[in-house]
Amino acid sequence: MSLFSGMEKFGIKNVDDKKLYEKKEAPPEKKEEVVKKAPEEPEENFLFPKKYTCPVCSSQITSLTVKSAKLRLIGSDMDLRPKYQQMDPTKYDIVLCPRCGYANTPKNFPMVMQAHKKLIIDNISKTFKYDDPHSTAYSYDEAITRYKIALSNAMVKNSKDSEKAYICLKMAWVIRGKSESLDSSMPNYKDALEECKVDEMGALKLAKDGFITARATEEFPLAGMDEPTVDYLISALCVELDDPKTAAKLLSDIIVSKTANNRVKDRARDLMAKVKKMLEEEGEE
Template sequence: MSALKPAAPKKLYEGDYLFMKSYVCPVCENRLRIPTVKAGKARIISQDWDLRPVHKDIDVQKYDVVHCNKCGFAILKRYFGVLPKPHKELILEKISKKYDPHPEPVGMVRSYEEALTEYKLALLCAAIRQVHDSEVGLLTLKIAWLYRAQKLALGDDTESFTKAVRLKYDGFLDAEEKYLKKAMDYLLKARQTEEPPIAGMNETAIDFLLASLCGHFGKFDDAARLVSGILQSKQSSPSQKDRARDMLDAFRDKRDNV
């Protein structure tokens, strides 16, 4: 009989899920090494009401922007690619001139503050490039998620918070709501002017997300209209239609109780 105990599962840290991926900046041609989540490594353990995936041991949202430390250009990885010349010139003129180049950060793990700085640069670059509403919508949604993650890290026992922690919590919550509202507005516009897939979401997925966001902000008629569309769509599966019916009942109850 073996005296050996079964080995305890190895504890994984955020850095264990990451590797450095090479990119070439499409604005200044600087060679970049960007921390990237290894494909298939991070496991989803839950999903929030607005589709935010929660992974074990790592917040993958922190690693979704390519940011050039030389010229300041930043973009969501999904949209990374060759830039038209006029866009390059605009970034050089409006971002790079004011940007303070710095060495690449040491190590792969990023803090929420670092991630938010990169996302907000990406948002600025997106506005300058006059991108589609869907790209701004996805950026603002992910920024809201980064604030939510920081809020959740403080715990949910708000009664026991010191005044300083309470202030931090409220700041994260306000920022989360502000960016969620922006995400709803931009993605609603995108839904009217762009063809699915919108920000990588098919028609049913974007309508679920928009219905959830509209419900969150008390726009129950819009939410009910979106969910009715899911019920009528040939693309929706029976389980999606069941979920849509539950949402429709919940929105009608909430609307009647306002």
């Protein structure tokens, strides 16, 4: 199954996660803790429609944006996904033009080179179909679709691997958010949860592959992260994807690094404890 399956209905063809970095591998499993949410206030209260001019088709569009000052950070997952008390802001981190299908992160949305514009028009806009639901808050499925469209754009305009990997990482976070939001009393809960797991692992795997390539071929910072942070992130992705050996090597480098800050080192030490356990369990098998 492809992370991009179902993209045909938006008129986006020729995208395939197997081709994202031109590599192949099957995603392994992962355990995950379920986080309790306390949705007291409606999500709409934390959002406002931000105006943009689409740099590809010049349409005036709006994209729901989070009033981040209103949110309280309550922690983060191993792979640096931030968690907030009131809502999941990662759902809102893609701006999409519903007319032409151009989508990107809010920061990168306004910047499109002329050559890329042509690639987007030829490979996406010409066949793009999107029935804008005009939501007052994005559902998880809507948010995931926006990430898939952004990733399709990144593919057709040959974005840097770090950019593609970053979109995959955040898409995995949104899929995880969806799995946490599922109602355990619904009849097909187990199947829906399993489907989320498979998709999340697929996205994490793409993120890991992309960051590994980017680390070897691009200049730091990568997607705004310095080298120790990227190495930590790759380690965490390896742990999530059940590859403790690769994680152990990267983590030991961070722990003795002269440039890594204490926060990254502390995180690396915590993760190393977990990795050692995984390696011990592997040895016992």
